[in-house]
Amino acid sequence: MNSDKTTHFGFETVKAEEKAGRVREVFDSVASNYDIMNDLMSLGVHRLWKHVAIDLSAVRNGQHVLDLASGTGDLASRFAGLVGPEGRVVMSDINLAMLEEGRKRMVDSGHVGNVEYLQINAEEIPFPDNSFDCVTIGFGLRNVTDKDKALREMFRVIKPGGRVLVLEFSKPVNKPLEKIYDFYSFKALPLMGKLVAKDADSYRYLAESIRMHPDQETLKQMIEDAGFERCDYHNLTGGVVAIHRGFKL
Template sequence: MSDDKTTHFGYEQVNVEEKAGRVRAVFDSVANKYDLMNDLMSFGVHRLWKRHTIEISGVRRGQRVLDLAAGTGDLSARFSGLVGPDGQVVFTDINAAMLEQGRERMLDEGRVGNLQYAQVDAQYLPFPDNYFDCVTIAFGLRNVTDKQKALDAIFRVVRPGGRMLVLEFSKPTIKPLEKIYDFYSFSLLPKIGKLVTNDEDSYRYLAESIRMHPDQETLKGMMEHSGFERCDYFNETGGVVAIHRGYKL
């Protein structure tokens, strides 16, 4: 973030106060086709990335989980089953349209009892200190205005012995893949977005926001700066996506 209180919205510089609203408008636009676009954009592989995130989360029966930027609830649904009736999953999103899509999906699937819903900005978490066993944020951190502030907030609400996981687009580790990925992101992805959601600009922003997101080692350093220890990450699909994990000891 620069000294004159601007930040990036994709490749565009905007006032800090504007970014959350701009991001909200993007997801208002795509909310009702979000799941379909995830399948199309990733050729279905996003399900494998999320499955791996669940597998390394260590979430067990009776635990408390906070799912930030939960979208339509892929992670929350799995966590709800893992923690059981004695556990708690807090399903959150900054965007009301996305939150409503997710809530309707959970109700349709009969997931009630251990799920709670809240419209939450990851930078300002309205939860007690040292409360959650696990906090996850999947494909949401890159949209946060101040990522370090969000990581600090997450650290505060994780209990000692707990952990956080960030599933996010990252930097390809294979050079030939990087060129293919760039062509796909900037030439094909906006066109798919236009065909499916009639919104080319939102998917152009998506491609740009991925390029502006910290790479694997930088994000690991930011997590350590917040206080997380034993931080590591797992590259998925040649580094197109990475799962970062850190513990509060």
């Protein structure tokens, strides 16, 4: 990677080669409180968002699924139940601490036979072409340094007829909601991070990373540019979150 290339780490401009390490430090810090903070930050609504994503994925028995940026495994756990013993789910994260938290939770839930655990950088997916029926990334794409490269990698490893699903924070569709959301993100989130996780800075970064992420139409175009067709997106909670979907035909 060109050492002169820069990217965003929240609102800060950093060398592109440094971002992955900075993101890793954030999630090392928040891993043990990740589930608690998700419930607090979203008032539990993140579970509904993920439920809608599962439905839109159309994953079924016997299929192979790659879940990138799995975190503690909310999506991967549901996929493991859907694909059954004949299917396969690869639960992955670039952050080893997050992946270990997720692995422990998956084992506690009884998912042991059809789930693999791998530390994966979404920009360099270590699988052959046409390996998966579905690739998902939930609340992780905004942390990827080269999003276009990651989307091209997802396209490469998806089988013809398969699809990608990107669940991510996005841009509220009306101004009043946007103002409320900004206040919540930049005032309430860091305060909750400080009180609950003893880490205001990491949650301030998370709020900033959401603001720097492409809006719905821009991300849709990026997914199309990576090679996907029949791309669409579904706004949830007034556009606070959007689910983007694309197909490899």
